[in-house]
Amino acid sequence: MKRISTGSLAAIVAAAATLQAGCEVGEASIAAPAESALPVEVSLPARRDLLASYRTTSTLSSEREATVPARVEGEVVELLVEEGDEVAKGQPLARLDGERLRLRMQKAKSNLDQVRNEYQRFVRLHKDGLVSTSALDTLDFEMQSLEAAYRLQRLNYEYTVIRAPIAGVVSAREIKVGHHVGINDPLFRITDTSELVAYLKIPQTELQKFTAGHPAKVRVDAFPELDFDASIARVSPTIDMRNGTFRATVRIGNDDKWLAPGMFGRFEIAYEKHLAALTVPLAALVREDNETVVYVVEDGSAIRRVIRTGIQSGEVVEVLDGLEDHEQVVVTGHASLRDGSRVFANIEPNKEIRG
DSSP states (O other): OOOOOOHHHHHHHHHHHOOOOOOOHHHTTSSOOOOEEEEEEEEOOEEEEEEEEEEEEEOBBBSSSSEEESSSSEEEEEEEEOOOOOEOOOOEEEEEEOHHHHHHHHHHHHHHHHHHHHHHHHHHHHHTTTTTHHHHHHHHHHHHHHHHHHHHHHHHHHEEHHHESSSSEEEEOOOOOOEETTTOOEEEEEEEEEEEEEEEEEEGGGGOOOTTEEEEEEEEEEEEEEEEEEEEEESSSBBBBTTTTEEEEEEEOOOTTOOTTOOOEEEEEEEEEEEEEEEEEEEGGGETTTTEEEEEEEEEEEEEEEEEEEEETEEEEEEEEEHHHHHHHTEEEEGGTTTTTEEEEEOOOOOOOOO
């Protein structure tokens, strides 16, 4: 076995020490990787007139609607209107067979004419003293009774023509030609659709925000892109104890007849207006530690900024304090940000934001 000399062993130890030192120096010379920038989208605040509004839903209805009943019995011999037809007040809708009532009216008229002629003869005789006053009065009472009977028969005959009690649209027809109808049977329903109403149930905590005259907008599923003008007509002064709400009646103009009773409406009621308010997209807001925060991009870094907000309308919110017009706020990508994070900002393309 070959022995290693003391000098050789020292040389090996020195070389190993040199190699270890070289490795440590090399490791120290490798730089830590720089923090990568996070991609975000930013947007500039905008100045706009902002309306504070309350949103709720309700069904549209008409306050002017009338069921048309039969006033006399008879057979339907003619229909003059159909569902969807617009009618004026007093316009004929249908006719019943009125021959029997016409004959009764003629008989009543004949009886009246007979007694009326007799009364006129008694008047002449009374002037000559040939007829007592009591006899004349008795005949006068009989004539008045027959006149009332004739008017009743004439009215019944007139009722064989079914007429519209109000102006509007025929919303229902319950009869057909040949049907025999009885007194008070429903024949038609007339609905005035020139102005519709909706009854909104609003929480009592919002009561102080609403008064008669407040403007409103309504959208319906039939025309999802259209806003129809409306306004609060009246506000109930009492609270419904069952659900803690009060009732506000909203009127909706319908001159174009696009809306119809029964449609489901989505209402937005404006109760406060701020002119030239500084606004940011609602998507820019972050709730952190009971504070409302936005991230502002400055020199490639995201700066956490506490702000104070005002009213919200649609997809935008008013900023009362903590932000300037020229500062870019992060609207997409802020979920992973912290104060001072490096970011790569893309300007959000211009798009319409409902306010």
